[in-house]
Amino acid sequence: MNDKPESILKVRSLTKSVQLENKTLALLQPIELTVNSGETIAIVGSSGSGKTTLLSILAGLDLPTSGEVYLKNHGLHQLNEEQRSQVRANHVGFIFQQFLLINSLTALENVMLPAELANIEDAEQRGIELLEKVGLGDRLQHYPSQLSGGEQQRVAIARAFIAKPDILFADEPTGNLDTKTGLHITDLLFDLNEQLGTTLVLVTHDPKLAARCQRQVEMDSGVLSEATNNSDFVATETPTVANVG
Amino acid sequence: MSRSNNVWYKQSLRLLDHELRRGELTIIFLAIVLAVATVFSLTGFSGQIKHAIVANSTNTIGADRVFGGNGPADEKYIAKSKSLNLDVALKVATDSMVFFGDNMLLSEIDAVSLNYPLRGELRVKRTLSGTEEVVGGPEKGELWVERSLLSRLGVNIGDTVEIGVAPLKIAGVLTNVPDRSYRFLVAGPAILMNVDDLAATELMQPGSRMWHSYLFAGETNDIEAFDEWIKPQVNDSQRWYDAKRAQNRLSTTLDSAERFLSLASMLGIVLAAVAVAVASRRYGQRHQSVVAVFRALGASISHVRKLYCLHWSLLSFISIAAGLVLGYVLLLLGANAIEGYLSLDDTPLTFTPFLTAVVTGLICAVAFAIHPIKELIHTSPLSVIRGFSEAKAVKLGLHQITPLIALLVLLLMFSGDVKMSLSLLAGGLLVSVILLGLGRLVMSAGRSVGTKAGKSWHLALANLKRRANENSVQLVSFTIAIKLLLLITVMKTSIIGEWEAQFPTDTPNQYLVNITPEQIAPLKKFTVDNDIPHRGFFAVYRGRLTAINGEKTIVVDDKKENEATEVTADKKNADEDNKPKGRKGMGRELGLTWLDDIPLQNKIIEGKWWDNNDQTFQVSVESGIAERLDIKLNDELSFNLGGREFNVKVTSLREVNWKTRQLNFIMIFNQAVLADFPSTSISAWNVAPEKKEIFYQLIGQYPTISMIDFDSIMKQLNQMIEQVTIAIELILVLVVLAGSLVLVAQVQASMEERERELAILRTLGAKGALLRNSVLFEFIALGGIAGLMASIGMEIGVFFLQTQTFEMAGSFHFSYWLVGILSGAGFVGLIGMLSCYRLLNLTSVTLIRRTM
Structure with a gap:
């Protein structure tokens, strides 16, 4: 770990x-953001505020209309789909709200997937270790349909960390889980993150979850603003809707 | 590039392995299996039938040219052919009884010379398990017989049977006869004997029917020269033909049977292809999320492409292999079913069906899947966040040309007939549009009925209407399948039954042929002693009508007289002028007779019956023929009988009831005309079942008399229909299977939508029973509508069969409508419910969870 902060993600005038029929709809107003290596940052905001759109551009899944995005010094805005997927394979991990495990692969095979894509030799060994870490050591050969929602998300977390990504994007990781399970998952996510020193960019509308991050930024109608005080989020806590379905 | 590793094939195999085991690829697997199996079995099947019909089209007459006539040919013909260095073989054909102990069987007997055949191969097996050998005609005292004779007569190779009065030994079974004209309803199995044994049988009697064929073969120039020389000399009662002109009426019939098989098969292939198309679209949709995750996790397009190309290729390979195995089993079953009637046991399984089936599988796997897979590979990684595209309605576009062309190629490959393939495709589209319109109409009507019929029906019919596009494919396929099944059932059970039922109970069931004049008295005595009803003995002469009022008759193309291909002198003249000249005549030889009294059930409608003392030559003509040939009272007709010409005057026109199964004659003369000609007689008896034993004993005493057992012919006909039906049913089963698969594939494709709907209805408080019933009723309604439309189609088909083929009055078969509608509703309901089984058994919570 570097003591000296080194930026891993830089966003300039994004x-x-x-285009909707004849109207142009601005989803994101010009955004400036820098994320340092090892930092954990939460992008919060209400539904439709544009936080997920921002996440998909930061992760190289989508392209900005204008502006620049640098991930590990790769200018994502200049890269084509194929080049961006290479950047993702080498540097990025994902956790999705809907888990997005591949139903016809076992828990272990799902976890191994990013490691295999990154050509990591001991993918299987790492996968087993990670699944043990998330408490699913005895469920290696189970299919997603045989696992509960919380268990599926734990598999997804193991999958996110296996290739030792430089940066991890999490999109409402507890959105599909009840409060109790959500808390477990959150703990697991932050524990692993701390152990591996991964940069974490987390999108959520849950203030409690956001409060676990070192830094919070708020998205409102496409405008991003830095929230300086952690307590803002704890104070304005709204009841979490469990299992929003 | 760090990702250019080889994990793609590992991942591909892993996915395939798991998905196959978890049943996620079952539909697409089955679709390809079915397409391949259908094509394999049907190509092989129709290939075998074709093979059985015309073993080898160039050799079907066993010679280059054949001269045929009722008696031995003029010596000068043989002398001339010898001078041209042509080979000549002789074949004398007749029908006769074969006896073995108390058993007897009417058979087709060909007495041939040792050098027969001159072209093509005559092959026999000397033991049943032995190998085939190519042979010439049988040695003196020996017979080659068709295999079915062994079981039907209860004999083995090596046994001695009697033909006429001559004992002859069965020396082997025939496996290939080059000039066997294939006939379904032949009098009996074929027997080849040596022509030198013919005299010993005493089958040759004055007036008995013995068709002499002289087979000629040689260098093309010599044959052409002989052709030139002999053609002008061929008279009306003789035939001169080559392989092209040898096609007989029965092979035409078989051709249409084969066409029917081909059409039904092609329908099966189309449906199987549709199933593949629907299933591969589903395959593409199902794998979108997998590809999206792969892409989001950084897999390159080429990685995904390689992965899915391997995945799809392996899946296709496995499916094609399984399809070949299934197809082979079906082929064996089908061949087995008709074996008794078409001796298929020795026809080789050619490479063609195998190749056709493999290519079919490949075309299905490539052409129908290329678009969905292309779309799949280019799934955007952004979908992991934005969601996946739903099953889009099929849009018309360039990508649909590929499957259509592929379908055409498939049909072409199967039938080898451009016109038929194009018309099937165009006709199929047209019929689909018509059925679609009708179906929509019924579905709409059903919808308004449904609003009054209760909640489940209401929902069901609303759904049916809403999914009208998807349902239409199923509607069309089930309608056609049910229609064909109904048609066959009605034909098998009803039409034949109705046809038989129209005969009175004393209708003759035994026909005695080839009775010599001296045999008549004892036979008459037998019928009196045993109280056997009959309408007398009729002397039969075979002759041709050659002129009407001095104007030569010609054979014009007429469906009922499909022997227009014969070269007769008149025909040749007609050909020269390129347009028929002369009167319309009868192409075939007629059975002529003389009578003192007008037969029962004949009615004079013009003129009057003759006075038996009147020695002028007179003829009474059947009114239908008179009308067709434009023969009027007092016209003068010329006949050729055994080479002798004579003229007679038409003194009456008769109406004949042909439906009586009594012996009827088109031309009846007074005795004065035929008194000098030799003849044999025929008689039709009604032998009650309890008198059959003594009847057979009687026939046993007169080996030269041929007996045609109408009962056993009917039994044979029924059996044949039974067997052919099995073969057709086998194909229809494939058609129904393909249709079901389309249904299942469509249901699978609509599964997410259905899940969502059910979830919404559940949330709104709908009870499980309501939901289950609404799904069930939706399929029942679909099947019922298909059944209804099929019944209408069947009725139209049956009407044509009854009025055109069986020449009887049309009738309705409403009970079969019920069968059609009920079986359609039941079957589609069942298949639909089975494919929705999982969906309907999900608990509300799971259902809501899964879809939210």
């Missing part, structure tokens, strides 16, 4: 707009 905008995103879509």
Whole structure:
């Protein structure tokens, strides 16, 4: 771990707009953001505020309309789909709200997937270790359909960490889970993150979850603003809707 | 590049392995299996039938040219052919009884010379398990017989049977006869004997029917020269033909049977292809999330492409292999079913069906899947966040040309017939549009009925209408399948039954042929002693009508007289002028007779019956023929009988009831006309079952008399229909299977949508029973509508069969409508419910969870 902060993600004047019939709809107003290596940051905001759109551009899944995004010094805005997927394979991990495990692969095979794509030799050994870490050591050969929602998300977390990504994007990781399970998952996520020193970018509308991050930024109608005080989020806590379905 | 590793094939195999085991690829697997199996079994099947019909089209007459006539040919013909260095073989054909102990069987007997055949191969097996050998005609005292004779007569190779009065030994079974004209309803199995044994049988009697064929073969120039020389000399009662002109009426019939098989098969292939298309679309959709995750996790497009190309290729390979195995089993079953009637046991399984089936599998796997897979590979990684595209309605576009062309190629490959393939495709589209319109109409009507019929029906019919596009494919396929099944059932059970039922109970069931004049008295006595009803003995002469009022008759193309291909002198003249000249005549030889009294059930409608003392030559003509040939009262007709010409005057026109199964004659003369000609007689008896024993004993005493057992012919006909039906049913089973698969594939494709709907209805408080019933009723309604439309189609088909083929009055078969509608509703309901089984058994919570 570096003591000296080194930026892993840099965003300059990023905008995103879509063409709807004859109107142009601005989803993201010009955004500036820098994320340092090892930092944990939460992007919060209400539904439709644009936080997920921002996440998909930061992770190289989508392209901005204008502006620049650098991930590990790769200018994502200049790269094509194929080049961006290479950047993802080498540097990025994901956790999704809907878990997005491959139903026809076992828990272990799901976890091994990013490691295999990154050509890591001991993918299987690492997968087993990680699944043991998330408490699923006895469920290696189970299919996603045989696992509960919380268990599926634990598999997804193991999958996210296996290739030792430089940066991990999590999109509402507890959104599909009840409060109790959500808490377990959150603990697990932050524990692993701490152990491995991964940069974490987390999108959520849950203030409690956001409060676990070192830094919070708020998204409102496409405008990103830095929230300086952690307590803002704890104070304005709204009841979490369990299992929003 | 760090990702250019080889894990793609590991991942591909892993996915395939798990998905196959978890049943996720079952539909697409079955679709390809079915397409391949259908094509394999049907290509092989129709290939075998074709093979059985015309073993080898160039050799079907066993010679280059054949001269045929009712008696031995003029010596000068043989002399001329010898001078041209042509080979000549002789074949004398007749029907006769074969006896073995108390058993007897009417058989087709060909007495041939040792050098027969001149072209093609005559093959026999000397033991049943032995190998085939190519042979010439049988030695003196020996017979080659068709295999079915052994079981039907209860004999073995090596046994001695009697033909006429001559004992002859069965020396082997025939496996290939080059000039066997294939006939379904032949009098009996074929027997080849040596022509030198013919005299000993005493089958040759004055007036008995013995068709002499002289087979000629040689260098093309010599044959052409002989052809030139002999053609002008061929008279009306003789035939001169080559392989092309040898096609007989029965092979035409078989051709249409084969066409029917081909059409039904092609329908099966189309449906199987549709199933593949639907299933591969589903395959593409199902794998979108997998590809999206792979892509989000950094897999390159080429990685995904390689992965899925391997995945799909292996899946196709496995499916094609399984399809070949299944197809082979089906082929064996089908061949087995019709074996008794078409001796298929020795026809080789050619490479063609195998190749056709493999190519079919490949075409299905490539052409129908290329678009969905292309779309799949290019799934955006952004979908992991934005969600996946739903099953889009099929849009018309360039990508649909590929499957259509592929389908055409498939049909072409199967039938080898451009016109038929194109018309099937166009006709199929047209019929689909018509059925679609009708179906929509019924579904809409059903919808308004449904609003009054209760909640489940209401929901069901609303759903049916809403999914009208998807349902239409199923509607069309089930309608056609049910229609064909109904048609066959009605034909098998009803039409034949109705046809038989129209005969009175004393209708003759035994026909005695080839009775010599001296045998008549004892036979008459026998019928009196044993109280056997009959309408007398009729002397029969075979002759041709050659002129009407001095104007030569010609044979014009007429479906009922499909022997227009014969070269007769008149025909040749007609050909020269390129347009028929002369009167319309009868192409075939007629059975002529003389009578003193007008037969029962004949009615004079013009003129009057003759006075038996009147020695002028007179003829009474059947009114139908008179009308067709434009023969009027007092016209003068010329006949050729055994080479002798004579003229007679038409003194009456008769109406004949042909439906009586009594012996009827088109031309009846007074005795004065035929008194000098030799003849044999025929008689039709009604032998009650309890008198059959003594009847057979009687026939046993007169080996030269041929007996045609109408009962056993009917039994044979029924059996044949039974067997052919099995073969057709086998194909229809494939059609129904393909249709079911389309249904299952469509249901699978609509599964997410259905899940969502059910979830919403559940949340709104709908009870399980309501939901289950609404799904069930939706399929029942679909099947019922298909059944209804099929019944209408069947009725139209049956009407044509009854009025055109069986020449009887049309009738309705409403009970079969019920069968059609009920079986359609039941079957589609069952298949639909089975494919929704999992869905309907999900608990509300799971259902809601899964879809939210």
